Amino acid sequence: xxxxxxxxxxxxxxxxxHAQRYxxxxxxxxxxxxxxxxxxxxxxxSSSRKDGSKTPPLAPFWVPLFGHAPRIFLSPSSALTRFxxxxxxxxFSIRLFQSIHxxxxxxxxxxxxxxxxxxxADKEYVARRIMMTNFGLSKQDLAAYDKAAPEVYQIxxxxxxxxxxxxxAKATLRDLDDNAADAISFNSYPxxxxxxxxxxxxxxxxxxxxxxxxxxDFFELMKTFIxxxxxxxVFGTDFVEIYPDIWPHLWVFNDAFHSLAMGVPVWAxxxxxxxxxxxxGRLLTFMREYHTELDKFLSDEEPATKWQDFHTISPLVRAxxxxxxxxxLPIDVRAAFDVALxxxxxxxxxxxxxxxxxxxxxxxxxxxxxxxxxxxxxxIVQPKNDFGGAVWIPPQVQKLDLEGLxxxxxxxxxxxxxxxxxxxxxxxxxxxxxxxxxxxxxxSFVLKKETFAHIVNDLHHSDPRSFTDAKVWQVGRYxxxxxxxxxxxxxxxEPYTVRASDGTLTMCDDSEFxxxxxxxxxxxxxxxxxxxxxGSERWPSPSVVKGVASAQPxxxxxxxxxxxxxxxxxxxxxxxxxxDSQGSHDRSYLHKVPSLIDAITACFKTPAHx
Numbered sequence: 001x002x003x004x005x006x007x008x009x010x011x012x013x014x015x016x017x018h019a020q021r022y023x024x025x026x027x028x029x030x031x032x033x034x035x036x037x038x039x040x041x042x043x044x045x046s047s048s049r050k051d052g053s054k055t056p057p058l059a060p061f062w063v064p065l066f067g068h069a070p071r072i073f074l075s076p077s078s079a080l081t082r083f084x085x086x087x088x089x090x091x092f093s094i095r096l097f098q099s100i101h102x103x104x105x106x107x108x109x110x111x112x113x114x115x116x117x118x119x120x121a122d123k124e125y126v127a128r129r130i131m132m133t134n135f136g137l138s139k140q141d142l143a144a145y146d147k148a149a150p151e152v153y154q155i156x157x158x159x160x161x162x163x164x165x166x167x168x169a170k171a172t173l174r175d176l177d178d179n180a181a182d183a184i185s186f187n188s189y190p191x192x193x194x195x196x197x198x199x200x201x202x203x204x205x206x207x208x209x210x211x212x213x214x215x216x217d218f219f220e221l222m223k224t225f226i227x228x229x230x231x232x233x234v235f236g237t238d239f240v241e242i243y244p245d246i247w248p249h250l251w252v253f254n255d256a257f258h259s260l261a262m263g264v265p266v267w268a269x270x271x272x273x274x275x276x277x278x279x280x281g282r283l284l285t286f287m288r289e290y291h292t293e294l295d296k297f298l299s300d301e302e303p304a305t306k307w308q309d310f311h312t313i314s315p316l317v318r319a320x321x322x323x324x325x326x327x328x329l330p331i332d333v334r335a336a337f338d339v340a341l342x343x344x345x346x347x348x349x350x351x352x353x354x355x356x357x358x359x360x361x362x363x364x365x366x367x368x369x370x371x372x373x374x375x376x377x378x379x380i381v382q383p384k385n386d387f388g389g390a391v392w393i394p395p396q397v398q399k400l401d402l403e404g405l406x407x408x409x410x411x412x413x414x415x416x417x418x419x420x421x422x423x424x425x426x427x428x429x430x431x432x433x434x435x436x437x438x439x440x441x442x443x444s445f446v447l448k449k450e451t452f453a454h455i456v457n458d459l460h461h462s463d464p465r466s467f468t469d470a471k472v473w474q475v476g477r478y479x480x481x482x483x484x485x486x487x488x489x490x491x492x493x494e495p496y497t498v499r500a501s502d503g504t505l506t507m508c509d510d511s512e513f514x515x516x517x518x519x520x521x522x523x524x525x526x527x528x529x530x531x532x533x534x535g536s537e538r539w540p541s542p543s544v545v546k547g548v549a550s551a552q553p554x555x556x557x558x559x560x561x562x563x564x565x566x567x568x569x570x571x572x573x574x575x576x577x578x579x580d581s582q583g584s585h586d587r588s589y590l591h592k593v594p595s596l597i598d599a600i601t602a603c604f605k606t607p608a609h610x
Contacts (some may be wrong), residue, residue: 135340345510
């Protein structure tokens, strides 16, 4: 007791007066001690249970109450990658505020988790929460949402598979055909440019008659072009015509998707989250108007005069809307449902196609091989021109055998798989209602009830222990030599452990639709256009930031310069040529067929929305 009294007296005489005299120093020292103590006494290694299973290792953290939330908020991909490298067992846990979240990345353990029934590993619980945090569903509308959600998600699953998927893919191809030749117009005035060119800040730098040079933000151009042309087949012509400026809002919203999902408060002073909420507000406003007018159309009432093409909406959107009407859902709930659909069917596919083309045009040998491989399945023709040289008629897609591209073009499939691995994103989550044991040949782990289990595809896809040169885009890693039933040597693309997202965040698994979009857009684009660095310039190698569903250049807009050339892609042929798709490669060309020869201007600027 004497020693304690002596210590108390010394503190009263020295430390406490010093703290009172220098309060800021005292607060700083106390905070540092608190953080260090938290770090030392949090976290745990795997512990074995009586049944032989182990608990996943729990990573230690620095900040009390918040856990790992600050690290995940600032850089989720970097933070999770560090944990993956530290915990090689295939699963680890972190604390976000008061809840435990386990991340499973070993493929065999992932398979066990995905096998769990809904009654054990609940994905709809996660989707419901995401609808509130990310898509604007209010608490007072939860009852209406819960009433309709199972039927909405069942309809969505049905219309993104089988014959309905074929119909949707054909509509997408038709809209792509209508716009593909106008991906770059080379018009100098913004009023004469296409929507996607204006969004990409296209600027005509030089026009000598025979050759035109245009600088354009490549990724912004491709994302907006793909989003606009592919969304017509889902939401209809009116949607993209009336809301041409919807895409920047969608990109800003997507940039901060993870921070919204974490439940960052509205008042929190984080610019990216604030911008994302503003963008979400605009998206919801657009979608409310859309559904207000669509409801009039389906009720045989006259919508506003600018809404004249509701007959072009997809069977998917129409079927979902009939469910909304059946359950009497408020417009706000319908808007939340379909902003989620717009995000799910747009963001991932636009990213995959853009990165596929960016990588593919850098490999001239692979590009030539793919063009040759798709020749039996893709045919772009230049229609006969009866109006003379003063009128330019764009080339058209005369034939595109999508099933052939999916099943008989292993190089093209390899492009999809490697881009999916390197840039594809993909995040699935489950809320565990019971203890779940994940067991494979090596280990057995138990995930506790009332915790969350996550599958972040990139943790495996970027793992150097699973993929040689994991940071390098290599299509050849999926190709296998095989022999068909007739004894002919062929190649096939084997995905191994590369997998697409299952769409659980929005209960919209559009992976098959995305695959078809990627293959058709790549095939048509490389059939129409030549892109290569001009002069001695090299393709840039931008750093990549990976999000929940996509990847983008880090604080760069890669500016490419396009040159109009008399040389066209070798896949185009005049319509009066031999129509045999496997005929001679000796084509006749028209000088008005555009060819895009891309030169990198080494001009990198920070996008306004980042």
